[in-house]
Amino acid sequence: MDSKITLTDLADGLAQRKPIQKKDAESFIRTMFDIIQERLLAGESVKIKGLGTFKVVTVDSRESVNVKTGERFVIDSHSKVTFAPDKAMGDRVNRPFADFETVTLNDATKTEDMERIDSTVANTEEVLAPLIGEATEPVIEPEQESVIEPEPVVESEPEPVVEPEPEPVVEPEPEPIAEPEPEPVVESEPEPVAEPEPEPEPEPVVQEEPAIAALVDTPQKAEVGADDVEKRSRWRNIIFLCLMLLLVAGLVLFLIFGPKGYDAQAVEKEDTTKVEQTDTVAPVPVKPAAPTKSAEEMAADYPQITNGEYWIVGTKATRVLEKGDDLSKLALEYYGDKHLINYIIRFNGFSAQKASNLFVGTEVKIPELVKREQ
Amino acid sequence: MNNKEFVAEMAERLNLTAKEVSSLLVGLTTEMAERFEEETQVSIMGFGNFEVKKKLERVIINPSTKQRMLVPPKMVLSFKPSNTFKDKL
Numbered sequence: 001m002d003s004k005i006t007l008t009d010l011a012d013g014l015a016q017r018k019p020i021q022k023k024d025a026e027s028f029i030r031t032m033f034d035i036i037q038e039r040l041l042a043g044e045s046v047k048i049k050g051l052g053t054f055k056v057v058t059v060d061s062r063e064s065v066n067v068k069t070g071e072r073f074v075i076d077s078h079s080k081v082t083f084a085p086d087k088a089m090g091d092r093v094n095r096p097f098a099d100f101e102t103v104t105l106n107d108a109t110k111t112e113d114m115e116r117i118d119s120t121v122a123n124t125e126e127v128l129a130p131l132i133g134e135a136t137e138p139v140i141e142p143e144q145e146s147v148i149e150p151e152p153v154v155e156s157e158p159e160p161v162v163e164p165e166p167e168p169v170v171e172p173e174p175e176p177i178a179e180p181e182p183e184p185v186v187e188s189e190p191e192p193v194a195e196p197e198p199e200p201e202p203e204p205v206v207q208e209e210p211a212i213a214a215l216v217d218t219p220q221k222a223e224v225g226a227d228d229v230e231k232r233s234r235w236r237n238i239i240f241l242c243l244m245l246l247l248v249a250g251l252v253l254f255l256i257f258g259p260k261g262y263d264a265q266a267v268e269k270e271d272t273t274k275v276e277q278t279d280t281v282a283p284v285p286v287k288p289a290a291p292t293k294s295a296e297e298m299a300a301d302y303p304q305i306t307n308g309e310y311w312i313v314g315t316k317a318t319r320v321l322e323k324g325d326d327l328s329k330l331a332l333e334y335y336g337d338k339h340l341i342n343y344i345i346r347f348n349g350f351s352a353q354k355a356s357n358l359f360v361g362t363e364v365k366i367p368e369l370v371k372r373e374q
Numbered sequence: 375m376n377n378k379e380f381v382a383e384m385a386e387r388l389n390l391t392a393k394e395v396s397s398l399l400v401g402l403t404t405e406m407a408e409r410f411e412e413e414t415q416v417s418i419m420g421f422g423n424f425e426v427k428k429k430l431e432r433v434i435i436n437p438s439t440k441q442r443m444l445v446p447p448k449m450v451l452s453f454k455p456s457n458t459f460k461d462k463l
């Protein structure tokens with residue numbers, strides 16, 4: 001309805017709505033716009049409730065180009081009237097589209113990839129942090145005095161790690177500290193398979209260390225006992241720093257020299273640590289678990305029968321149906337069990353109706369079945 | 375000039391009470407709104423044209439966040455002053 005109405009039509013409408021003569025309605029509307037115009041000409045803005053706001057805006061002079069001739073010319077500064085509809089009026093006019101909202105579009109996939117990488121990095125850091133925290137905390141908490149002792153040891157550690165023999169007494173303590181932390185790190189990321197033996201150490205060593213340290217260090221405690229609490233907290237910070245450094249150093253050394261050097265020490269400590277070693281075997285069973293998963297993983301690519309006895313892991317054969325062929329016969333032929341017909345039906349995606357009405361010449365895939373473990 | 379001043383001036387010129395003016399004003403604006411809903415163009419001689427324009431949907435980019443936003447289509451009431459009015463400015 002792109003019709004056009006005038007002031008008189010408006011007056012008609014108004015006269016119908018309100019108890020007013022049409023003539024009066026006309027004069028009312030005319031007066032209204034007269035006032036608006038007068039005020040605008042006076043440079044004022046006029047706000048009318050239910051309609052909107054009229055304003056006069058001055059436009060700066062600007063240079064433009066005559067499209068036909070290409071000549072430049074100046075548009076003088078001038079005033080112009082702007083109108084901004086009232087909220088109520090705007091909403092009412094826009095009612096057909098009121099349900100739409102501005103939507104934020106997804107960015108290109110690039111940024112999503114970047115975010116994903118960031119999050120994974122963050123995750124690994126988060127994962128590492130607790131490992132380090134767990135490893136270091138037990139050392140600090142149980143006996144603060146014993147904690148203080150490792151420091152001198154810590155400084156000398158980088159070398160003892162390289163050369164396990166020089167100081168038999170001192171080494172057992174520093175090395176275990178170095179080992180427990182670097183190993184979990186190493187295990188989690190680079191080569192889990194590489195060091196099955198060192199793994200057991202982290203926990204047992206940490207627990208026993210304080211005890212050993214306490215025994216060995218009792219003489220030192222007397223000296224240390226004089227230290228203030230502040231010093232201890234400082235010590236803790238230093239210890240933590242040293243441990244972090246050790247971690248890095250140990251990691252590097254470990255990567256360079258490989259598990260060999262540790263194996264000897266590890267064996268010695270295993271004797272002392274005893275119990276936990278059995279637990280350490282755990283990583284080994286994880287590996288055999290992989291092949292069993294593979295059947296399931298392979299099965300993931302194919303349709304499966306829920307709670308079935310077998311996994312469908314591939315295509316064993318394809319058969320073009322001949323006269324007299326029957327899916328249950330095929331099941332009997334390939335599996336020795338006609339009840340496995342369901343797997344053939346599922347694998348080919350036949351509906352129950354279609355399965356009972358197959359035509360000669362239909363190609364039927366026979367699935368490769370692997371017995372499920374549970 | 376706000377609505378209150380406007381109503382007062384109207385009342386003075388037409389020898390009406392402010393109440394009557396605002397009542398008539400409501401009647402007029404609802405009348406106009408209904409016309410606009412029918413996408414009717416309202417032209418006031420010597421003042422200008424009111425017209426409802428359809429705006430297509432479009433994509434905008436927030437320059438600070440680089441976010442792309444889809445703005446839905448909408449209907450906007452626009453006003454274009456008449457030439458006589460423009461000449462007076």
